[in-house]
Structure formats: structure tokens, C-alpha cells
Amino acid sequence: MADSTYSAGWTAPVATGPLDAHLVIPGSKSLTNRELVLSALASGPSTLHAPLIARDTELMVDALRALGTTIDTSSPDSWSIIPGEVSGNAELHAGLAGTVMRFIPPVAALADGPVTIDGDAHARKRPMATTIDALRSLGVAVVDDGRGSLPFTIHGTGLVEGGEITIDASASSQFVSGLLLAAPRFRDGLVLRHAGERLPSLPHIKMTIDTLARRGVTVTSPEPATWVVAPGEIAGADVHIEPDLSNAGPFLAAALLAGGRVTIAGWPESTTQVGDLFRTLLPRFGATVTREADGLTVDGGAGWRGGRTWPGVDLDLTEGGELAPTFAALAALATSGSRITGIGHLRGHETDRLAALVAEITGLGGRVTELDDGLAFEPAPLHGAPWRAYADHRMATTGALLGLVVPGVVVDDIATTAKTLPEFPALWGQILA
Numbered sequence: 001m002a003d004s005t006y007s008a009g010w011t012a013p014v015a016t017g018p019l020d021a022h023l024v025i026p027g028s029k030s031l032t033n034r035e036l037v038l039s040a041l042a043s044g045p046s047t048l049h050a051p052l053i054a055r056d057t058e059l060m061v062d063a064l065r066a067l068g069t070t071i072d073t074s075s076p077d078s079w080s081i082i083p084g085e086v087s088g089n090a091e092l093h094a095g096l097a098g099t100v101m102r103f104i105p106p107v108a109a110l111a112d113g114p115v116t117i118d119g120d121a122h123a124r125k126r127p128m129a130t131t132i133d134a135l136r137s138l139g140v141a142v143v144d145d146g147r148g149s150l151p152f153t154i155h156g157t158g159l160v161e162g163g164e165i166t167i168d169a170s171a172s173s174q175f176v177s178g179l180l181l182a183a184p185r186f187r188d189g190l191v192l193r194h195a196g197e198r199l200p201s202l203p204h205i206k207m208t209i210d211t212l213a214r215r216g217v218t219v220t221s222p223e224p225a226t227w228v229v230a231p232g233e234i235a236g237a238d239v240h241i242e243p244d245l246s247n248a249g250p251f252l253a254a255a256l257l258a259g260g261r262v263t264i265a266g267w268p269e270s271t272t273q274v275g276d277l278f279r280t281l282l283p284r285f286g287a288t289v290t291r292e293a294d295g296l297t298v299d300g301g302a303g304w305r306g307g308r309t310w311p312g313v314d315l316d317l318t319e320g321g322e323l324a325p326t327f328a329a330l331a332a333l334a335t336s337g338s339r340i341t342g343i344g345h346l347r348g349h350e351t352d353r354l355a356a357l358v359a360e361i362t363g364l365g366g367r368v369t370e371l372d373d374g375l376a377f378e379p380a381p382l383h384g385a386p387w388r389a390y391a392d393h394r395m396a397t398t399g400a401l402l403g404l405v406v407p408g409v410v411v412d413d414i415a416t417t418a419k420t421l422p423e424f425p426a427l428w429g430q431i432l433a
């Protein structure tokens with residue numbers, strides 16, 4: 001998204017000393033958008049406390065409103081949602097939000113009338129064939145141009161019969177989550193099987209099952225990669241949204257680069273968010289991680305700027321691909337080679353993240369190459385240079401992170417962080433203040 005505030009680019013601030021920051025990170029995108037969908041399909045009203053207010057969740061609100069849900073967002077601290085009959089004759093915009101483009105179609109299939117879904121230019125390149133094929137297997141007519149991507153029109157009849165289907169969710173766990181979220185509203189429920197090369201982001205599927213369970217819907221998994229949802233009501237709920245732990249990642253990693261301490265308030269004791277992996281993985285780079293009443297603290301000691309180094313890592317991020325851009329920054333600064341694997345499907349994320357990370361880290365003088373399913377790094381001194389974000393919030397934050405210790409990194413579009421964290425530039429300024 002263009003923002004005239006940073007029209008000449010955003011020069012990433014260089015850390016001038018160790019950090020001592022305490023931050024409140026806004027709500028989880030993944031939880032907010034799941035709870036919005038479930039609230040829209042529920043049998044009674046819901047309230048979401050501390051929802052994420054960002055482009056992805058606003059797009060979800062707009063889409064659900066267009067499909068007949070009443071959502072009051074006038075209070076930023078709590079949104080109230082009153083479900084309505086799912087209505088058609090709507091044209092929806094998914095932006096670049098994977099959760100909107102994969103979660104909304106199964107909801108739109110419940111409408112009696114056509115629903116067209118489109119998105120940003122790059123959204124038209126993100127894989128959607130699995131959603132389209134799944135709806136067709138469920139007996140729902142979908143008209144598209146045969147490319148397996150946005151835009152397409154779903155012609156619902158007011159009833160989805162449901163039943164047994166097999167899909168290939170190798171390209172995104174969101175195909176599974178989208179179908180599971182709407183499945184209780186299918187006449188016969190759903191037996192969903194995944195058959196494919198791999199299944200990324202399992203914690204996100206667990207999150208889907210967990211959010212359904214809290215609303216009285218049981219999802220069973222009689223065997224791996226098979227899920228069974230019985231038809232039934234989804235209960236209205238009063239839900240507190242956890243802080244977005246994936247968005248917390250760059251701030252925590254900043255303590256390793258700049259040195260000092262960063263505390264994130266309200267880190268949950270237990271969570272389905274994959275961002276919790278920062279707690280267990282950052283010690284591999286030499287961080288000390290502690291959890292106290294006021295939150296989770298990462299202590300980076302003297303930090304990279306103060307002369308601390310870390311060896312390369314071999315990280316399989318099959319479970320948490322969305323964390324890869326942050327770990328890529330740490331790998332680019334390691335003293336020996338690193339591999340981050342299990343992330344081939346990131347080629348279908350906001351941008352082709354493997355190509356983007358290779359291009360931008362190479363532009364800073366780094367040595368990184370693409371593997372079939374990931375990235376390989378070799379140590380190399382880095383220097384300042386322009387850094388392109390490709391409309392990808394996590395590319396933008398990775399540029400900011402490297403810029404803490406590499407003077408002269410200029411991110412072309414820091415405002416693209418508005419996808420999930422509009423406050424990013426302000427919060428980054430806050431940890432450096």
C-alpha cells in the first residue's frame with residue numbers, strides 16, 4: 001500500500017545501544033479472522049476482545065458484512081458480531097489476505113446467490129485451485145477462468161450438502177482451515193482428507209480445531225491428515241484475542257541484533273500460535289528467554305552490534321513458514337552456513353518469499369540461494385542498499401531488522417506492514433527510543 005509519509009522510502013534506524021523495551025503487540029491475525037468467521041456462522045451473538053485492527057481483519061469484516069453479518073467495530077477494544085442469514089449477490093475483495101481468500105469461499109457457498117471474490121494484483125497469483133475444486137466436489141458451482149486463482153464466482157443455492165472429499169493442501173494449510181470452519185453448517189458435515197506431498201503449518205490447523213472446540217464443535221481426526229466435522233450449531237462466544245506472536249518475532253529478534261532486552265506483554269501460557277516457536281528457537285542464536293508475570297523477555301546480551309555472534313542453524317520450518325523471513329535475517333548474520341527448509345510453499349505467500357529473500361539479502365551483499373524447499377545461507381559481510389518489500393509485511397519487517405545493524409537499509413514500502421500491524425513503524429521507533 002502506498003503511503004506518502006514514506007514516499008522516498010523508509011531508512012531503517014540503526015540501533016545505537018542495547019534495548020530495554022516493553023511492548024504490547026496487537027491481536028493475532030489468525031485468531032481474529034477465525035473468530036470473525038465463526039461468529040458470523042454462529043447461532044448467537046459474539047464479542048471479540050482486543051481484536052487485531054489491520055488491513056487483513058478489516059477486509060474480513062467487510063466481506064462478512066457483505067454476506068449479511070452485523071459487525072460493530074466502533075469500539076477498538078471489543079467488536080460485537082450478530083450473525084445473519086448468509087446472503088449472496090455480493091462482490092468481495094480479499095486484498096492480499098490468505099485467510100480471507102481461503103476462509104470466505106466456503107462461507108459464501110452457503111449463500112443463496114452469486115458471490116464474486118477478487119483481490120490485489122498479487123493475490124491473483126496465490127494458489128486457490130484447492131478451494132475451488134473442494135467446493136465443486138461438495139456440489140457447489142464455481143465459475144472461474146480456469147487458472148485456479150482469483151477472481152471467481154461462487155453460485156450458492158442456500159445449502160451445502162457436505163460429505164466426504166479429498167483435497168491437496170500441500171500449498172497451504174488455509175485450504176483445510178477454511179473448509180473446517182464452515183463445515184458444521186454443511187447439511188451432512190464434512191469428512192476432509194488431505195492427500196499430497198506435504199502439509200505445511202499444522203499448528204494453524206490445530207488452531208482452527210481449537211477455535212471450533214471452544215464454540216462447541218468437535219473435530220475428530222481418526223487418522224493423520226483426515227478430519228471429521230459433524231453438522232451442528234456453532235455457539236456464539238465471548239473471546240479474548242491473544243497478541244500476535246508471529247508479529248512479535250522481529251521485535252524479539254531485535255534484542256539479539258541490538259543487544260539488551262525486549263519484553264512482550266501478555267505472552268500466553270499455552271497457545272496454538274506458531275509464533276510461540278520464537279520462545280524455543282531464539283536460544284539457538286544465543287538469546288536468553290524468560291517468562292515472567294509481565295510477559296516474555298528475550299535478552300540478547302551485548303547483541304550482534306556488541307560483538308556477539310552465533311553459528312548457522314539448520315531449521316525445518318514446515319510448521320511455521322510465516323516465521324521464516326525473521327529467521328532469515330538471523331541466518332544472514334550467522335558466522336557459518338544455515339539452512340531453512342520446509343518452506344517451499346512460501347513461493348505462494350504474499351510474494352514469492354524465497355525469491356524475494358534471495359534478491360534482497362543478496363542486494364545487501366549476503367550469500368543466499370534457493371533450495372527446492374527452502375534457503376541456504378553462507379556468511380558474508382552486509383552493506384546498506386535499497387530493500388524491496390513486494391507488498392509483503394514480513395519482507396518489510398525483515399528489512400527493518402537487518403537495518404538495525406547494517407546502516408543504510410532503505411525499505412521501499414514500510415507501510416505495507418499495515419497488512420497485519422499498522423503500528424509497526426511506531427513500535428519499532430518505541431523499542432529504539
Ligand SMILES: O=C(O)C1=C[C@@H](OP(=O)(O)O)[C@@H](O)[C@H](O)C1
Binds near residue numbers: 029173
Ligand atoms: O491459517 C492461518 O491463519 C495461516 C496459515 C499459514 O498459511 P500457510 O499454511 O499457507 O503457510 C500462515 O503462513 C499464515 O500466515 C496464516
Ligand SMILES: C=C(OP(=O)(O)O)C(=O)O
Binds near residue numbers: 098322349394420
Ligand atoms: C502468509 C501470511 O499471510 P496470509 O494470511 O496472507 O497467508 C503471513 O502473514 O505470513
